[in-house]
Amino acid sequence: MIRCIAIDDETLALKLLEDNISQVPYLELTGSFHNPVKAMAFVHSDKPDLIFIDIEMPGMTGLDFIRSLPYQPMVILVTAYERFALDGFSLNVIDYLLKPVELSRFFQACNKAKNLHELQNRSEEKDQHIFVNSDYSQVKVELDDITWIESLKEYVRINLRSSNKPVVSRMTMKSLEDLLPASNFIRIHKSYLVSKKAITAVKKNSLFLGTLELPVSDTYRDTLQSFVNRLS
Numbered sequence: 001m002i003r004c005i006a007i008d009d010e011t012l013a014l015k016l017l018e019d020n021i022s023q024v025p026y027l028e029l030t031g032s033f034h035n036p037v038k039a040m041a042f043v044h045s046d047k048p049d050l051i052f053i054d055i056e057m058p059g060m061t062g063l064d065f066i067r068s069l070p071y072q073p074m075v076i077l078v079t080a081y082e083r084f085a086l087d088g089f090s091l092n093v094i095d096y097l098l099k100p101v102e103l104s105r106f107f108q109a110c111n112k113a114k115n116l117h118e119l120q121n122r123s124e125e126k127d128q129h130i131f132v133n134s135d136y137s138q139v140k141v142e143l144d145d146i147t148w149i150e151s152l153k154e155y156v157r158i159n160l161r162s163s164n165k166p167v168v169s170r171m172t173m174k175s176l177e178d179l180l181p182a183s184n185f186i187r188i189h190k191s192y193l194v195s196k197k198a199i200t201a202v203k204k205n206s207l208f209l210g211t212l213e214l215p216v217s218d219t220y221r222d223t224l225q226s227f228v229n230r231l232s
Helices: 011-022 036-046 064-066 083-091 103-125 173-179 220-232
Strands: 002-007 027-033 050-053 074-079 095-098 129-133 137-142 146-152 155-160 167-169 185-189 192-195 206-209 212-215
Touching: 002 036, 002 103, 011 027, 027 036, 027 220, 036 220, 050 064, 064 074, 064 083, 074 103, 083 095, 103 173, 103 192, 103 212, 129 167, 137 167, 146 173, 155 173, 173 192, 185 212, 185 220, 192 206, 192 212
Parallel strands: 002 027, 002 050, 050 074, 074 095
Antiparallel strands: 129 137, 146 155, 146 192, 155 167, 185 192, 206 212
């Protein structure tokens, strides 16, 4: 599945976009926003694969939104204005759809995103590990072996299924989070990042990895609940 969000300040346009997305079997809509600033906060925590976005919106244009992204998701522009096409493609958008969008044209754009997503996933499947600096060495860590990660100021502690001894590396939680695929890991607290596969139970203010209970902060609670709801 391709996890996506929709952003448009016009209520009717956003509803039509949501309806079109619902008809594409490989798309999963995880967020829908009238306000691009609120959408940006969600993107920072949820890291969707694909973003559908209008261009002319109050507060922040769609092009400014793309330039401000903390990573490079796939983007499809959906707008009433043809004059921004060159600017859009200079930002490596997947496609540029003019309103009103015919469903067949919408499917065409989505298929482009699907093909790129599959290509990216095939590349990622070949490389399911990371290397981190630890004990004056470059240590290989398999992604499936990670259960949870704790921030220790200038260091991170990577806890593993296969060993009682964690891997400790001098790096920030943010830099490690950027290395890890959002499809496999989720931030639950400024100090904790966990493997989605390792989660066994979720409460309002905490979650469990087996018998281990970790706190969930207000900042990340909605993102965690969205992940749980998608599995319900």
